[in-house]
Amino acid sequence: MSADPAPPQCPPGPQAPNSRDPSPMPEIYGPRENPASLPMSSAETPRAETVSPLPSSMDLLTQDSPDSSTSPWVKLPPTSGEERTARKEDATQGKKRRMRTVFSQTQLYVLHDRFLRQKYLSSQQTEELSNILNLSYKQVKNWFLNQRKKSKRWQKSNWPEQSNTVTQNRSATTEYTGFYPCHQGYLPNPSGNLPLWSSQAWNNPNWSSQTWNSQSWSNHSWNSQTWCPQAWNNQAWNNPLHNCEEESLQPPIPSIFETARESHGVLQQSTKYFSTQQIMDFFPNYSEHST
DNA sequence: CTACCCTTAGCA
């Protein structure tokens, strides 16, 4: 009825057995999630090695950042932020203490990358992604959910007038990119290569999502295409052809990044890129999706 | 059963 981008219901497609979120019950704030709040998978995650496939450099990058503490990528001993939430929960035992996972920049990056290609994930895809990121199925699902909502909100606030027209198939030139600006320039890029923040970006604890969102968003465009679940599902991510040139590195970051630097003074210097190869070093399982 | 909406609540 309203301006809703005629959402969702991306038919989960060939539903996977969904062995990931077997919890039939309302999840108790317990350790069942395997999320970043856990010492990181153990028995349940054969991908333990995937846990910290990140180059040491990156580990270092996150090491200092606040959220890195909760990052599953960095297997920190109990005392890190991971436990922070747990401790709180502990302190209020029996109480409904909500666990707030702080995703690592890396996780967010991958999530965003995926989100840009696909607004809706099937159960299986969600599961796969969760495996890659060492997050729970639910977390990934939630993230996409929240992200979609955020997108819609952004969308509305950006063109309230158009919002009641068919923003769906309209060539709305506005494209929501989450808050990872570099994606914008890369959206149409089929290579599958992921741009990488400048070292500062990765490193700088100040460079959080919040650094970006509100402000940078206003500069972004929203492509209606991004809102068609089916379209997305049939596109890039699921399209094998979309991964053809993975080895080629991308040209320097788009101008959007320049803007970013100016606006925030956070990013300076040369921007680096991961080749798919590199990404795969970080996320061995990532290849599954690009092939 | 799953996704969505609304809401709560943790953390910077």
Place this chain on the structure above:
DNA sequence: TGCTAAGGGTAG
């Protein structure tokens, strides 16, 4: 205080 992960309830 804002952002956003996640809980609860509901609809398909």
